[in-house]
Amino acid sequence: MKPEVLITRPLPGKVIAEAISHFSLTIREDTTPLSPAECAEALHQYDAVLPTLGDPFSAAVFAENHAPRCRLLANFGVGYNHIDVEAAKAAGIIVTNTPGAVTDATADIALTLILMTARRAGEGERMLRAGAWQGWHPTQMLGAHVTGKRLGIIGMGRIGKAIAKRAHYGFGMEVQFFNRSPVANPGLPAEQVKLETALAADFVVIAVPGGPATRHLINAEKLAQMQPHAFLINIARGDIVDEAALVHALQHQTIAGAGLDVYEQEPTVSPALIDMENVTLLPHLGTAALEIREAMGLMAVDNLRAFFDGKPLPNLV
Numbered sequence: 001m002k003p004e005v006l007i008t009r010p011l012p013g014k015v016i017a018e019a020i021s022h023f024s025l026t027i028r029e030d031t032t033p034l035s036p037a038e039c040a041e042a043l044h045q046y047d048a049v050l051p052t053l054g055d056p057f058s059a060a061v062f063a064e065n066h067a068p069r070c071r072l073l074a075n076f077g078v079g080y081n082h083i084d085v086e087a088a089k090a091a092g093i094i095v096t097n098t099p100g101a102v103t104d105a106t107a108d109i110a111l112t113l114i115l116m117t118a119r120r121a122g123e124g125e126r127m128l129r130a131g132a133w134q135g136w137h138p139t140q141m142l143g144a145h146v147t148g149k150r151l152g153i154i155g156m157g158r159i160g161k162a163i164a165k166r167a168h169y170g171f172g173m174e175v176q177f178f179n180r181s182p183v184a185n186p187g188l189p190a191e192q193v194k195l196e197t198a199l200a201a202d203f204v205v206i207a208v209p210g211g212p213a214t215r216h217l218i219n220a221e222k223l224a225q226m227q228p229h230a231f232l233i234n235i236a237r238g239d240i241v242d243e244a245a246l247v248h249a250l251q252h253q254t255i256a257g258a259g260l261d262v263y264e265q266e267p268t269v270s271p272a273l274i275d276m277e278n279v280t281l282l283p284h285l286g287t288a289a290l291e292i293r294e295a296m297g298l299m300a301v302d303n304l305r306a307f308f309d310g311k312p313l314p315n316l317v
Contacts, residue, residue: 005046050300059087152176156183219245
């Protein structure tokens, strides 16, 4: 008998085709996250669950559900701050993720946000679509130049290094980075510095994992350490930034602008951010390319297959 697996959101056809050849699937068609009650029910109805961003497998869910049938959460995505891993382990449930597959796509979105925000691309497109463009002139919509500027990266893991590579070799940017542990080889000319030094760059990109250890890492105090002409870019997790403090910093011109792909209360976005022309807002597009989502899904299926075949897990959290 095939193991019974719940897939909590629609996935690309290629992923489903691979999974269905190995497992008895239940595919939830709703595109919104599971509720806590649905998470609890899944733990007792299935041998494994393939969850993704926002499905709240919290400590409370595990605490209220003893002796679950589920033995594996094969997370679709590298980030797993929606899963309390320690509580899962205590309940006898293993957690895996999909690192590597997302690296380049997420780094590309970081550069997209840097360029869009610095060069006022979103604002310019809105002006044009509204029929307000009256033609080119020398002082129209002057933005910030990117080439040769200083980039501060917060978090120098796979994604941080990929961003640094693009910024340095593509745009001649000077790269400084903050990382909690020493990075022996960043893979390019780059300097590891204290957090306050990285925050003093012209562009600051957040690339640390989400979770309790990094929640509100970027708060009012840290935003005050940025320069008035600087831009904050977040492609990691929304709650790493204190969104209220960010709104205050933007409104009081403590920083020049922000480019965001993630939000503290996703999918809700602060109306104040929406009203600001100096903020680029994307709907969590970091990995939104078909071949990337297929690679992520196939990696999650590989984790499922390894578990049920009794083999070492490729991507154990």
